[in-house]
Amino acid sequence: MKKAIERFEKKILRTNDCWFWTASKTKQGYGMFSYDGKSIPAHRFAYIAYNGPIEQNKIVHQSCNNTYCVKPEHLYLTTKSETRNKFYELRINPEMIFNESIRYLQKLKKIRPDLNHDINKLIDQIKEPKNIHRINVDNP
Numbered sequence: 444m445k446k447a448i449e450r451f452e453k454k455i456l457r458t459n460d461c462w463f464w465t466a467s468k469t470k471q472g473y474g475m476f477s478y479d480g481k482s483i484p485a486h487r488f489a490y491i492a493y494n495g496p497i498e499q500n501k502i503v504h505q506s507c508n509n510t511y512c513v514k515p516e517h518l519y520l521t522t523k524s525e526t527r528n529k530f531y532e533l534r535i536n537p538e539m540i541f542n543e544s545i546r547y548l549q550k551l552k553k554i555r556p557d558l559n560h561d562i563n564k565l566i567d568q569i570k571e572p573k574n575i576h577r578i579n580v581d582n583p
C-alpha cells in the first residue's frame with residue numbers, strides 16, 4: 444500500500460482547495476489509477492488509502508463535485524440512489540433547462556431569422572410556468 448500511495452501522490456496536484464488528479468481519466472471525468480493489478484477510480488483509491496475501507500454497496504463521492512478530485516477530506520461514502528438524487532438536484536433542474544432553452548432559441552433566432560415568428564412562439568410557450576413544470580427530471 445505504501446508504494447502505491449507514493450505512486451499515487453506523484454499523479455496529483457494539491458491546491459488549497461482540491462487535490463486534482465493529473466493522470467488518466469475516464470470519459471466521465473473520473474481519474475483512474477492502477478492498483479493491485481486492477482484499474483480503479485482514483486478517488487476510490489484515495490478513500491481507501493487515507494480514510495479507510497469502503498463498506499459494501501457504498502460508493503465514494505466528492506463533496507466538491509469535482510469528478511477528478513482525490514482529496515480525502517472531500518470524499519465521503521454514499522449509496523447509488525443518494526448520488527442519483529443529488530445529481531439531478533445539482534446538475535439538472537427545471538430552471539436550468541428553462542434558461543438553456545431560451546438561450547438556445549435566442550441564438551437560433553440570429554442564425555435563422557426566417558424562423559423568428561415560430562421561435563418567438565416557442566419561447567412564449569416555454570415561459571409559461573405550467574409548460575416548464577411538465578419537464579419531469581425527477582424520475583429519469
Ligand SMILES: [Zn+2]
Nearest residue numbers: 461507512517
Ligand atoms: Zn475537492
